[in-house]
Amino acid sequence: MISYAWCGACRKMSGSTGPLPPGLILSDPWRELDRAAxxxxxxxxxxxxxxxxxxxxxxxxxxxxxxTQQ
Structure with a gap:
């Protein structure tokens, strides 16, 4: 799992990576984004x-x- 936080006002971002916790469900609006993008x-x-x-x-x-309950 990769997570980013950004501020549209100051244009700063922070990111982190880690395993997806069991039962966590994310909607991913970029799931269908192609590799070139x-x-x-x-x-x-x-x-x-x-x-x-x-x-x-x-x-x-x-x-x-x-x-979700595991």
Whole structure:
């Protein structure tokens, strides 16, 4: 699991990685994003932030998170 937090006002971000906890269900609006688009975001943080801002403004973000009983 990769998580990012960003601030649209100051344009700063933080990220972390770790295993997906058992029972955690995430809605992933970027699940269908093609590899070329991901690679473009890797080399251009301004493009990444612009995309995140659009997803937020369109109501796609924040992600939905839920837990299931294991």
């Amino acid at each position: 991901w690679e473009e975001f890797d080399v251009s943080l301004p493009k990444l932030f612009s995309k995140l801002d659009r997803l937020w403004e369109d109501g796609v973000l924040p992600q939905g998170i839920s837990w």
